[in-house]
Amino acid sequence: MDRRGAVQAATLVVMGAIGFTLRLPSLSPGVQRFVEDRVEFSVPTNAWRRAAEGVFLHESGVDPYEGDMYHETPLCLIFLTKAKSLGETFLNRLFPACDILTAICLYFFAKNLVEAMIIQQRKDYASLKPKVQLLLTPFEDIPKVPLAVFIWYILNPFVIGSCMAKTTSVFTNLLLAAMLLFTSFGSNPVARVASLVFLALASYQTLYLFLLFPALHLYLMTSVPDKQRSRLWYELGHLVVNLGIFGVTLSGLVIFSSMIMGSWTFLRGVYVFAVSSPDLTPNIGLFWYFFTEMFEQFRTFFVCTFFMNVCLYAIPVATKLRHDPPFAIFVLLILITIFKPYPSYGDVGFYMSLFPIWRRLEPLMKQTLIVSVMLLIAVVLFPVLWKLWIIAGSANSNFFYAITLVFIASQVFFVCDVTLAHEKRQWQLKNNAETLEAIHLD
Template identity: 30%
Template sequence: MLSKFKFIFLLFVGIFVRYVLLQYSYLLNYFDFINLRNPYNSWRNFKEGIILHEYGIDPYDGDMFHENPIDLKLFSLLNRWIPNGIPYIFIVIQIITSLIIYQNGKLMINFQKNFNLKWVYTSNIPLNLMILYLYNPVNILDCALLNSSVFQHLIVCTILNFCLKGNLLVSSIVLSVLFLHSYNAMILVIPSSLILYYHSCHDNPFKKWIDLAHSPSAISNDDDNDKNVNKYSNIMNIIIVFTTLTFLFFACLLLLCFYLSPHPSWKFLDNCFIQKFFITDYTPNLGISWYTFAESFPHFQTFFLWMFRIPCFIYFIPLSIKYGSIDPIFLFYMFLILIVIFEPYPALGDMFFLLSFFPLWYKQLFPFMRQPLLYGCMFLASITISPIIWYLWIYADTANANFYYGMSILYTLSQILFLSDLIYAYNLRRFVLVLQIDDLDAINKGEKPIQLPKKDDIQFKFPFF
């Protein structure tokens, strides 16, 4: 068991590192950190909006400020009361996030044990999740740069925490707050509803399907079919209720933003949502949309706009159908990766935040992955070479936008390959479970390679494939 002293010591070191870095944060002004900052999480833009608001100027008249009026009002008050204490609020937020991640690790392990998928966990998994987030250099730099994405990470962890506890009302409220920062987060309604549905039942609502996967020859009678229909009708009911509550609270938040905005108006919608949706800011970043819209002809931009917007809201449908009744936690994680991939203004801290949760599936899925070295090297190459190319392009004038865009493509491609390989490894592991191979533990430990039977040896139909 983890001693309280060791746990407190890890938190103290994390706080100390961030405190020291904030004391020398002026040195960070000599670097652009283009991979970590974007127009929608930059503290420079946020601070400019706060100053304009304090001088009675509407920050939504321009196109530099993109935070919602609730955040603007909150930080305006904080800037008035504790002007020198705002940086330390970011430290507190990250410490709270790490504590919630630690608690989420315990809840997720208990949640997935009920699904009889033979996950192998050790007692230090929650601690590993917390350490990966707390001591990740990119997350530490996010705190030092005062990026607003720190608050989005806290909101995501809070949503998952209340869903795992079965609190439908608070989960819908927190998810509606996330909508104010990312409209792509709307796809999280499905996995959140499925997690909540599990807690609304005394037994595992998906036990029938899991048992069928392990015993494909089992034939259900009419009573079982009726019960199954009732269960899935209950799933649809809770999805409808949760979605309705979430969008209702979101509408209330929009009304609150209307009344809190300078000279109450709806102009904040253009800065917070419309400009982000139509990608009007061509500031270079790790995404692939800025260059496409900057270089394409105007009559092609509508086509590219929907090519970048539609996939995120299409992929979630088949993924929800296939994995929703098997592992809602894994579905939630896949949707978070989808949101990061299709985010028009991505930041490096978002992907590193998601990688903090990977140890939950590392021991089970890594042996089944095909090419982790390939996209791992692609990911590292893109995040290390892109700042060099940025310097050569902007300051040395020996490169151009094509070089930097090449690194952006490499970064996005590595994320896509990681997600596809993650899904492949999950499916292959379930394939092994369905065949009831006895060497699963040896495969997880890397002691034995995967040897699947021939197609002719399979005598039954798989219910999930």
């Protein structure tokens, strides 16, 4: 290992130790109590108090899915029951350890992806103009980008707060990071199967993540030689195989869960709940206020409409960005976070940590300042308006929902801006154009 590699390894160890320490509840018990009560971190589908209630009911011989409190999966229930039996100390270290493991997976995913991007661009863009070459990913990004991704995740306050609140988003993020890591290994058949299995596990834990399958399939296809990929029957065969592995794994998890619980009641408590969103506890999503104000006779129609809305983006986004499937996965993660019923800061922090991979898009982005300011305002005002509404009683739900719309709008602006910047960059590279005005389209 050279000196630069040793320095980077030492940096990873130090930052990992700092990240682990920051996530320990004993370091700041007051902060832990604060984030546990915050609706920005804890929602009905990931809150630790609901998970602990489910574990208690399960240990008492009561089906936790009979009520309206527990909405985690049966395998998560068994896992948390075992973890809780090992003591509070083990539990307090389990969540930080999972978060550090997630950061490590993201580090190696970013490293593999940047290396693959550099190899691909050397093959596709060998004769570009000097100014256009500035858009390419330089070799210096191989050590810098993975380290930036690692640090962004380790020190991200959204992720730290989500871990301190012991939300199960920590486990979902770990499964997603493992999926991305194994996908980045390319043509390795074991890694291909593992990536599909981890996507099935993530979808089992959080229903809406099945929408990543089209982009993941295209990502796996990038390791297939161009001659074989151009054959329709070959691509259809791969689609059937990948869909089969994903579908069989997910179905197996559901069937195994029914065997564990001795019934199928968990389907209503986990997946029907995730779609119908009957719990209208305020959060940073769109659903709760909208359905609070809606007449009951229209509820089913709009539930179906909202579900179709989030599902609508999967195939078009994957198709449009088929030449860059990792970026398609990044965009879909943002869209899922925006439009699913119970988003949290843990979801936002995860996709934010991936942005350094595409940091070369930043000069082409036009709304960075607007997005940053809106995001900062929303984060600051969330607890303020919640206190005015719930504790002081001097405000109402409209105030809190207004800042929720600002937060969601910032994410919408961000995903539109970064996608447009990506398409600008691809257009300039493809046409060897120094500016968008350099080529006049007919």
